[in-house]
Amino acid sequence: MLDKRKIRLATTSLAGCFGCHMSFLDIDERLLELIERVDFDRSPLTDIKHCGPCDIGLIEGGVCNAENVHVLREFRRNCKVLIALGACAVNGGLPAQRNHLDLGQCLQEVYLTGEGLVNGQIPNDPELPLPLDKVHPIDEIVRIDYFIPGCPPSGDAIWKFLTDLLDGRTPRLGHPLLRFD
Amino acid sequence: MKQPTFLLDGMPVPFEEGQTIMDAAMAADAFIPHLCHHPEFKPQGSCKLCTVKANGRHVSSCTMQARDGMEVENNTPDLNDKRRTLLQMLFVEGNHFCPSCEKSGNCMLQALAYELEMLSPHFDQFYPDRPVDASHPDVLLDFNRCILCELCVRASRDVDGKSVFALSGRGIGKHLIVNAESGRLADTDFSLLDRAAHVCPVGVILEKRKGFAVPIGQRLYDEKPIGQQMERLAARTAKVEV
Amino acid sequence: MQVSGASGVCLAMHEFSRRIAFEDVPTAGAFMVFGAHRDMFEVARNFAHFFAHESCGFCTPCRVGTSLVVRCMDKIAKGLGSQHEIREIFRIHRLLNVASHCGLGQAACNPVFDTLNKFRPAYERRLRSLDFEPAFDLDGALASARQMTGRDDPGAHFVGESQGFGVHP
Structure with missing residues (x-):
C-alpha cells in the first residue's frame, strides 16, 4: 500500500521572469485537484519565506547572483526531488545572454558612464545580492533530478509532468508538450 | 535477379547497388536521425x-554502403541514448537559446531533441563568444547556433560555385568562417x-525581414514530429527549400 | 606502464606478466614507464589535454567529447570533483569509443578509462563530495562585483559555507 500522506511541494523563481509560475497557474481548475494531493511549502502561492523538508521542489530561473545560490542550496538541502522548470533553469535562458559581456564593464556602463548619467554610483547596499560574473543553469550549481524545458512550459506540460511524478511514473513529455520555446 | 535487401530493425529494406544505408532507409520511409546529411549533397x-549498428559494428549510415543481408540496428534504446548525448554536446557547444530564435519550430x-526526448543539455555550457554578422543587406549570420554540419559549405562550393563558407580552426575551436x-x-x-542561403538546418543563415513569419502551432515541427x-x-531539393 | 603511446593500454604492476602481442597487448613499439612515485591522475589529465588539442574537430563526439573530458579532469584537479565527474567520464568514453570518426576519438578516453580502472584512488582522493559540486569557484565568481561595488561585507562572500548538498549540518 502506497503512503497516502500528502506530498509537500515547494516552488521558487530565481533569475527568471515568473512566467513559468504564471504557466503553472494555467493548470487552472486542476489546481483544486492538485491541492487535494499536495501541500505547498515555500512558494509565491503561500508566501512562506523558507523551505522546510519537502518531497518536490520546482525551481524556475537560472542562477545570476549570490542570493540565487543560497535559495537553490536551501531547496537542494530540503527537497528529495528537485526539478528545473523552464528554459532559464535548464540552460540559463534569457539572463544568460549576458554571459559574453564583462560584468564589470556592464555595471560601469549602466551606473557610471552611460549617456545622460550624472553622479552615478554602482549600488553597494549590503542588502542587495551581488551578481555572479556569469549566469548559470541550476544544474551547474547543484544536482538536479528532472528537467521541464520550455519558455515557459505549458500548463499542460507541467500538469503531465507533476501527475506522472505523483502517480509514480517516470515523467515523460512527448509531442507536442515537449517544447524549448 | 532478386533485388538486394538489408534488415533495418528487422524490417527488410531493398536497395540499389552502391546506395548507402541512409538513402535506402529514406526511400523506404524509415527514419534515421541525422543533421549533416541532406539528399542533395x-x-x-x-x-x-545517424550512427547505426551494422552487423554489430557502429557506422555512420549516411556514408556506409548497404550490403545484401546486412543486419542494421537503428531505433534502439542504446543508439538513441548515444544520439541524445551527441545532441547535448551540440547544444552546450554553441549558444542555443530557442525562445529568441527565428528558426525555432x-x-x-x-x-531531433524533441524526437529523442532530450530534456536538458546535461553538460556544463561552453557559452562561446560568437558575434553575429549582420553586414549583408539580405541575410543575417548568427554563428551562435552553428553545428558545423558544413551543408552551407557544400552548397556554396558544389552548387553555387562560390565557396562563400568554410570551417576553420580545430578541436572545440572549430568554427564557421566567411571567405572574405x-x-x-x-x-x-x-x-x-x-x-547555400536555404540549407542551414539550424538558425545560422537567416533571411532578413522574414523572421517569425509562420505562427507558433503551424511551423514545420509543430504539427508532426520529425520522425514522421x-x-x-x-x-528536400533546391526547388522545395528556396 | 603505458604501452604504445597515449592511446594505447595502461598496465598496472599486477599486469607485468602480460604479453606484447597482437592478441594481448598490441604496440606500435613505444613505451612509457612511470615510477611508483608518479601521480597517475596527473598523467591521465595530461593525456586528456593532449587529445583535446589533437582533435581535428570534424566529428561531434571527438570535438566536444575530448573537451568535456578535459573539463572533468580539470575540475577534479581543482578539488571540485565528485562522483558525478567519474560517471561522466565513463559515459563520454562509451560514446567516443564507438561514434568517433577516426581512431583518435575512439581511443581518446583510453588513458583516462584505464587509469580510472587501475588507479582509481588517485582520482578519489581528490574528490570533494560524493554528490555534485559546481565546476567553478563560487566566491571567485563574485570578485568582479565586489571590486565594482567596493563591498567586502559577509554577504559579499560565500565564506564559511560548505559547498553543495550532503555536507550541510
Missing part, C-alpha cells in the same frame, strides 16, 4: 547522429538566390 558523416536540431578578407558576408558575392516527416525529408 555528398554525404560527409560528421554529426554522427523549423529547426532540425530542436526537432574582412570576414564579412557583405564582402562576398553571396546572394539570397544561392542554394520522412517523405518531406527525402524530397
